[in-house]
Amino acid sequence: GSVTFVINNNDKNNRCKVEQYHVKYSTEEEYIDPMTLEDGKITVLVPQENTVIEGRVRYQGFESWSPWISSDSPLKEKQTGDDIGFLLPIIIGSVVALAIVTIIIFLVVRKKKSEIKYDAEKAEGNTEESKKLNKQMEEKMIKGND
Numbered sequence: 001g002s003v004t005f006v007i008n009n010n011d012k013n014n015r016c017k018v019e020q021y022h023v024k025y026s027t028e029e030e031y032i033d034p035m036t037l038e039d040g041k042i043t044v045l046v047p048q049e050n051t052v053i054e055g056r057v058r059y060q061g062f063e064s065w066s067p068w069i070s071s072d073s074p075l076k077e078k079q080t081g082d083d084i085g086f087l088l089p090i091i092i093g094s095v096v097a098l099a100i101v102t103i104i105i106f107l108v109v110r111k112k113k114s115e116i117k118y119d120a121e122k123a124e125g126n127t128e129e130s131k132k133l134n135k136q137m138e139e140k141m142i143k144g145n146d
Helices: 080-124 128-145
Strands: 002-006 018-025 028-032 041-045 053-059
Touching (some): 002 053, 028 041
């Protein structure tokens, strides 16, 4: 059977032109001129369906070849899109935790302020209960004096 594939540089190196492709599979090894390809597609005849195909690229003006890529592990570069999937739950969890802590701090401070205000009123005798009691005591004293 035949296999058709593309060796793609993921648009990271669009200034350099490919001078030659180097493809290995089974016992075969081919050097392919990019000018002979249609839409950058390479087709090779393989003896078995699960044949491992390896490829690399040499750019014009450079003597060294790119690292090998393989049909077993075609993605050799770090994928940045996968990182966000890992970080997203951490970011959301951190924001939720921060919101909860902020709300708790707000409620605690509010409760403490009301307690301090109540204690200050109580010390001065300005609470509603003390005003009512004072008023009742005055009324009793006025009635008692009559």
